[in-house]
Amino acid sequence: MSESGLAYTFRLHAGGLYAIWFREVKRAVRDRGQLIGGVSRPLLWVLIMGIGLNPYFRGEVYGEVRFVVPYTYLQFIFPAVIALNIMYTSIQSAVSVIWDRQFGFLREVLVSPLPRATILLGKILGGATVALFHGCLVLVLARFADLSLSIGDIARGLLLMALLAFGLTSLGVVIAGRIRSFEGFGVFSNAVILPLYFTSSSVFPLDPSLTNAQTSVIYPEWLMIVVRFNPMTYAVDALRGAFIHFQQFDAWMGPAVLVGMAVVFFAMALRGFSKA
Amino acid sequence: MTAAIQIGGVSKRYGRTIALDAVSFDVAAQEVFALLGPNGAGKTTLLHILSTILRPDSGTVTIGGVDALTHPTRSRRDIGVVFQEPSLDDRLTVFENLNFHGLVHGVPGALRRRRIAELLDLVELTDWRDKLVRTLSSGMKRRVEIARALTHDSRILFLDEPTVGLDAQSRDRIWRYIARLRATRDLTVVVTTHYIEEVEACDRVCIIDHGKILALDSPATLKATYGQQLLRVVPHADAAAEIAMDYPDATIRPDGEMVLQSSGDVFAESFLARYGSRIRRLSVEEPSLESVFLSLTGREIRDQAATGRERTLAFGRQGGEHTR
16 A cells, blocks of 8 residues: 555545445445335325315315416425425435444444545435435326426426435434434434425415415414525425426525535534544 | 554543553564453553544554554554444445445455455355345354455554454454464554453463553563462362461452462462362462463453443443443
8 A cells, every 4th residue: 555646545535435425325225115215205295195185276266266376286296295205315314324323334434544524425425316316206206297397497406406415414414413313313303304394385385476465464474484494495496496487486596595505514514523 | 573553651531530541562563462451441442542533632653653643544544443343334245345445445446356355265255245244143244344454455453352252163263364364464463352362372462451551471471470370279168268268369259269379389289288178179270361360450351241240330430321
């Protein structure tokens, strides 16, 4: 090992990143339970919730036209279900951080010459890849939601999904850094995922045809505040922009929030991981 | 001979417990160096410091001429570590584990595959190459870990209790591999153990207890310097108390056996003259590392592992589970 310099450094970092990333992906592929969850969750939401509630969302329900929107309920929640699937998988993938610590594998990585930032980046990229894949599983159901997607839509959507997956996996690592047991993580992650999901204007719309004043008459103010401060609102909104061309907020906001989440959560994860 | 490892005044404390107290020694290149001590003596703490995953409170550590405290990533290229607790990913195959290790140590592809094949051959696991690690026995897992620690051609190998929890056959095997490795490559081995019989084959033995070095030398010299003849006596019930009074430094094992440190044949003769008719069994043990340990620490190495009370007390001294 007398060789040193650029070639070694490059091979070490590229190889190490690849090894850690590939290990995460391989473990996810071999874990049937996770895959089943990734398939059943969108089926449940899209086919049962979506199709079941679809008629009640149209403006002409009960013969009274409330508002007319250019999409169905199924189309409306479809991008949110993608976000939900990514959210679940991303945050769950951080379980592997706890797993590694518990079963000693973390030490094996820590005695390697790789810097901690590279180790963490590999892990998060691996988890994000798996989450992105689970997001794509939902995308397969696009036909059932009557979505016709152009290549451009899909490319834009995938980019946003990848950003979301990266940010949320980082968040998972931050959470995993504070929680020592598997059971604790399961409970805690559900306590984070579901509220974030439900308050991201994912299942009920903040209707675009209403003014701010009208909206606050329909919805209580505290809910409006929670929705507006939930970063997932903007992530879901950005995905809607890509997949159903409808956005409540300015087009730049979604991507900005997604990039912000990725940067902030990764920085937090790195801070925690460097101390571990 | 040049020193592969130099340790100067290394101290580490956990709360109020001193795990290591100003430990200093050198390990020569191509030496097999044993750290011997009971559980909780500080061996693992020392090994974690040497493998750069734990920082000492004070002192210096030099590995292969490089300061391991200021340049840990440089040192890590030279060292291979087998931790006490298994650290394989058991959802990956044997090959995948080794390949992962090679990749995170920057070993180029062709060389990596060749070395993995060689090392699997050495630890006799070539047939298990593509089996998931979780299907392996604990002895096999240990062998995979040894192969893994050498995948990046490390020149210094740290083994933390490599034989603990293994059956006698697997233990022999591990030591056979260590012997074969040092014969075939430029390798320095530092191994911790609390099995005394295992260190006989090592070049030098460092006896450590309560974070302090008690003795450091070759097994032969240690035996000559500190070794004592031992009388192992199983007395009749009525004589036990009397013997204990006569020989206050005798240790009594839970099974009723008493271990007396003999100063020579005269000692044995006078003991026999007094108690010869009142003992059930007596054996004379020639100087061994066991007796070296006994005379240095005043107890047998297995004692501490055996008594739950002492362990509970030691645990309490560390602050119990509230410190975690």
